[in-house]
Amino acid sequence: MTSGVVPKSVPQVVGVYGGGRMGGGIAHAFVAVGSAVVVVENDEASAEAARERIEASLAKAVAKGERIAGAFDVVTDAGALAGCALVVEAVPELVDLKHDVLRRIAAAAPDAVIGSNTSSLSIDALADALPDPSRLVGLHFFNPVPVSSLVEVVVGRRTAPALVEAARGWVAGLGRTPITVQDSPGFASSRLGVALALEAMRLLEEGVASAADIDTAMTLGYRHPVGPLRTTDLVGLDVRLHIAEHLERELGPRFAPPRVLRDKVAAGELGRKTGQGFYRW
Numbered sequence: 001m002t003s004g005v006v007p008k009s010v011p012q013v014v015g016v017y018g019g020g021r022m023g024g025g026i027a028h029a030f031v032a033v034g035s036a037v038v039v040v041e042n043d044e045a046s047a048e049a050a051r052e053r054i055e056a057s058l059a060k061a062v063a064k065g066e067r068i069a070g071a072f073d074v075v076t077d078a079g080a081l082a083g084c085a086l087v088v089e090a091v092p093e094l095v096d097l098k099h100d101v102l103r104r105i106a107a108a109a110p111d112a113v114i115g116s117n118t119s120s121l122s123i124d125a126l127a128d129a130l131p132d133p134s135r136l137v138g139l140h141f142f143n144p145v146p147v148s149s150l151v152e153v154v155v156g157r158r159t160a161p162a163l164v165e166a167a168r169g170w171v172a173g174l175g176r177t178p179i180t181v182q183d184s185p186g187f188a189s190s191r192l193g194v195a196l197a198l199e200a201m202r203l204l205e206e207g208v209a210s211a212a213d214i215d216t217a218m219t220l221g222y223r224h225p226v227g228p229l230r231t232t233d234l235v236g237l238d239v240r241l242h243i244a245e246h247l248e249r250e251l252g253p254r255f256a257p258p259r260v261l262r263d264k265v266a267a268g269e270l271g272r273k274t275g276q277g278f279y280r281w
Contacts, residue, residue: 010035010173015087015109017101019050019074021273022117023090025145027072028057029174032146034069038080047074057146081109086170088115088139093242095121099129106130113163115139116154119190120243123156123183133158137167140187143235151176156183185250186243193231194243194255200228201258204278211278229278233271237278241265 014030016023019039027037031054039054041047051074058068073080081087087105091097098121105114106129114136116126127133138154151171155164164180171178181187186194200214209217215227232240241262247255264270264277271277 010170011085012036013038013084015040015081015084015105015112016090017078017081017087017105018090019046019053020090020092021053022141022143022145023088024050024053024057025143026088026090026117026141027054028061028146029141029176031058031070031072032061032066032068033174036070037072038084039072039074040078040081041074041076043076047076050074061146078104078108081105081112084109084112086113086115088117090117093118093121093239093246095125098126102126102129102136106132106135113137113166115167117141118154119239120186120246122185123154123159127156127158134160134163137163138181138183138187139167139171140189142189149176150189151178152187152189153178153180154183154187155180186247190243191247191251193228194240194247197228197232197240198244198255198258198261201232201260204229205258205260233277233279233281235271236273237261237265237270 010033012035014035015038016027017040019041027039030037039050041050054072062068087109089098089101089105091101102114116123116136116138117140118138119140123136123138127136130136136156137159138152140152140154142148142150153164153167153171168178203209203214204211211229215229218224218227241257244255244257268274269276272281275281
C-alpha cells in the first residue's frame with residue numbers, strides 16, 4: 001500500500017461510486033465535515049438525480065442550522081476519482097456489479113483506499129476483484145446516513161491492519177461511532193437486524209399481532225427507536241429480501257424469507273420508496 005494512502009483525519013478528497021439513497025447520504029456525511037466529494041454515476045440522468053438528492057439533503061441540514069464545510073460534484077467519468085484518497089462504492093448488493101465497480105475504481109484511483117458499503121456481502125469475496133486486496137475495507141453506513149450514528153468497519157482477511165485503524169479514525173471524524181467486525185455473512189448489524197425483522201414478519205403472517213403493534217412491542221418494550229417492520233419499509237423490502245436470501249444460503253434455513261416478504265416484493269410493495277410496504281407512506 002502506497003505511503004500516504006491512509007491519512008489519520010477524514011480525507012480531503014473522497015469519491016463515492018453510486019449516488020443513490022446510500023451513496024448520496026455518504027457523500028453528504030463527508031461534505032458536511034469539509035471533504036471535497038466526487039460522486040460517480042453511470043449516465044447523465046442518474047447523475048442529475050443524484051445531484052438533486054444530495055443538494056436537497058444538504059439544504060435540509062442547513063435549514064436545521066448545521067454548517068456544511070465542504071463541496072461536491074457529480075460526474076459520469078470514473079477518471080475523476082484519480083485524486084481521491086478514499087473511494088466508497090455504494091452500488092446495489094450484486095456481486096458481479098460490485099466487482100465491476102471495484103475494478104473501475106482501482107483503475108481510476110490506483111493509490112486510493114477503497115471502502116465498500118455492502119451490508120452483507122463478503123469483503124474477502126469482493127476483494128478478489130482488486131489487484132491489491134489489502135486496499136479494501138468494509139464501511140457499512142446505515143440508512144438514513146445523514147442522521148445515523150453507527151458505521152461498521154468490516155475487516156477482511158487481507159485488509160491491511162493500518163487501514164482498519166485509519167477507517168475507524170475517519171468514521172470518528174464524521175462524528176459517528178465505529179464498530180469493528182470481522183468478515184462474516186451479514187456482519188453483526190445486518191445479521192441481527194434481519195433476524196429480528198424476519199421474525200416480526202412471521203408474527204404478522206401468523207396473525208399474532210398487527211404491524212403497528214409488533215413494532216410498538218420493540219419501541220416501547222425494548223426501546224428500539226424504530227420497530228423492525230417500519231425499519232424494513234425504510235430499508236426497502238427488496239433489499240431485505242436480497243439480504244435474507246444471501247444469509248439463508250450462507251447460514252441456513254433460519255434466515256429463509258417469509259412468504260409475506262416475497263409476496264410484497266413481487267407486488268412491488270417495497271416500502272417507503274414505493275409508498276406501500278408493511279405501512280402506507
